[in-house]
Amino acid sequence: MRRSRATHVATAVQVVTVSVVAATLALGLAGCGSRLGQNGQSSTSSDGVATADSPSATSAPAVDPLAELDAALTDIDRSMRQSESDVGAGDSAAATADE
Amino acid sequence: MRSAPHARWIATATCATITAIALSCGVASPALAAAPSSSASAIAPSDSSTTPRGLDAIQKAATAQTSARIAALNRAIPAVTRNRFLTEADRATILSTLDEALAGMQELAATIAADTDAAAAATHYQQIFTEYRVYAVVLPQSFYAAAADGLTGTAIPKLVEVHEKLRAAIDADPSASTPEIEASMASLAEHIAEAQSAIDGVAAAALAVTPADYNANSAVLTPLKADVTTAVAAARLARLDAKTVREALR
Numbered sequence: 001m002r003r004s005r006a007t008h009v010a011t012a013v014q015v016v017t018v019s020v021v022a023a024t025l026a027l028g029l030a031g032c033g034s035r036l037g038q039n040g041q042s043s044t045s046s047d048g049v050a051t052a053d054s055p056s057a058t059s060a061p062a063v064d065p066l067a068e069l070d071a072a073l074t075d076i077d078r079s080m081r082q083s084e085s086d087v088g089a090g091d092s093a094a095a096t097a098d099e
Numbered sequence: 100m101r102s103a104p105h106a107r108w109i110a111t112a113t114c115a116t117i118t119a120i121a122l123s124c125g126v127a128s129p130a131l132a133a134a135p136s137s138s139a140s141a142i143a144p145s146d147s148s149t150t151p152r153g154l155d156a157i158q159k160a161a162t163a164q165t166s167a168r169i170a171a172l173n174r175a176i177p178a179v180t181r182n183r184f185l186t187e188a189d190r191a192t193i194l195s196t197l198d199e200a201l202a203g204m205q206e207l208a209a210t211i212a213a214d215t216d217a218a219a220a221a222t223h224y225q226q227i228f229t230e231y232r233v234y235a236v237v238l239p240q241s242f243y244a245a246a247a248d249g250l251t252g253t254a255i256p257k258l259v260e261v262h263e264k265l266r267a268a269i270d271a272d273p274s275a276s277t278p279e280i281e282a283s284m285a286s287l288a289e290h291i292a293e294a295q296s297a298i299d300g301v302a303a304a305a306l307a308v309t310p311a312d313y314n315a316n317s318a319v320l321t322p323l324k325a326d327v328t329t330a331v332a333a334a335r336l337a338r339l340d341a342k343t344v345r346e347a348l349r
Contacts, residue, residue, distance in 0.1 A: 069264040069345065072257045076338055079253035082184050083246040083331055089178070090242030093171065094320065096234035098164070
C-alpha cells in the first residue's frame with residue numbers, strides 16, 4: 001500500500017516535469033518564430049502556419065534615418081578629401097620658386 | 100634747383116645708353132626686360148626669376164620654363180574636368196583660364212624659339228611669368244576655387260543635413276541627450292558656421308584674380324588661401340563632432 005502511494009507520487013512528478021518541459025519548448029519555439037518574423041524571413045501566423053513575410057501594400061519600407069546620416073557622412077568625407085587635395089595642389093603650385 | 104635742359108638730355112641719353120648696352124649684353128634685369136620702355140614708371144614689379152644671358156641661353160631656359168608650365172596645365176585640366184564637386188560655371192571658368200594659359204605658353208615657346216634678338220627674347224621670356232603667372236595665379240586660383248566649391252556645394256550642406264538628422268535622433272530618444280552629446284552638437288554647429296563664414300565668396304574672389312593683380316600685389320591670393328584653409332579645418336572638426344555624436348547613438 002505504501003509502495004503503491006509512492007509510485008503514484010513518482011508518476012505525478014513525472015507528469016509535471018514532462019508538462020513543464022513541453023511548455024518550455026512551446027514557448028521557446030514561439031519566441032523563435034517571432035524573432036524570425038522580425039528579421040523578415042518567416043513568421044508564425046495566428047493558426048500556427050509559418051508564412052514568408054512580404055512587404056505590406058499599404059506601408060512603404062521604413063528608411064533608417066541613421067543610415068541616411070552615414071551616407072551623408074560618406075559624402076562629406078569624399079568632398080573633404082577632394083578639397084584638401086585641391087588646397088595641396090594650389091599650395092604646391094604657389095610655392096614654385098621661379099614665380 | 101632745376102637742372103638745365105641740356106643736363107636733363109645728357110642724363111636721359113646716358114640712361115638710355117646704359118640700358119641699351121645692358122640689353123645687348125644679355126644682362127638685363129627681369130624688370131627691365133619686362134618693361135617695354137626704359138621709363139622707370141613702366142618697369143614691372145620685380146620678379147624672382149632671372150633672365151639668362153644671351154639669346155641661346157634665353158631660348159633654352161624658355162623651353163624649360165614653358166614646358167614645365169605646359170605639363171602642369173596638362174595635368175590640371177583633366178583633374179578639373181573630373182572634379183565632381185566643382186560647379187559647372189566655375190569649371191567652365193577654370194578650364195577657360197587653363198586653356199588660355201596653355202595656348203599662351205605654347206605661343207610664347209614658339210615665339211622665343213624663333214627670336215633672333217636677345218633683347219626681344221628677354222622681353223618674351225619675362226612674359227612667361229608676368230603675363231600668365233601659371234604657378235602663382237592660374238593653378239592656385241583654380242584649385243582654391245575647386246576646394247571652395249567642394250565645401251559650399253557638398254561638405255557644408257551635408258554637414259548641416261547631418262546636424263539636423265542627429266538632432267532629430269536625439270530628440271526622438273531623450274535618454275541620448277547627455278551633456279557630452281549636447282556639447283558635441285553645439286561644437287558641430289559652431290564649426291559648420293565657422294566653415295560657412297570663412298568660405299563665403301572665396302571661389303568667386305579667387306577666380307577673379309588676374310596676373311596683373313598679382314604683379315601689383317604678390318600676396319593677392321594669400322587671404323583667400325587662408326580662408327580656404329580655415330574653412331577646410333573647421334569642416335574637418337565639424338566632421339569629427341558629427342562622428343562623436345553618431346558613435347554615441349549606436
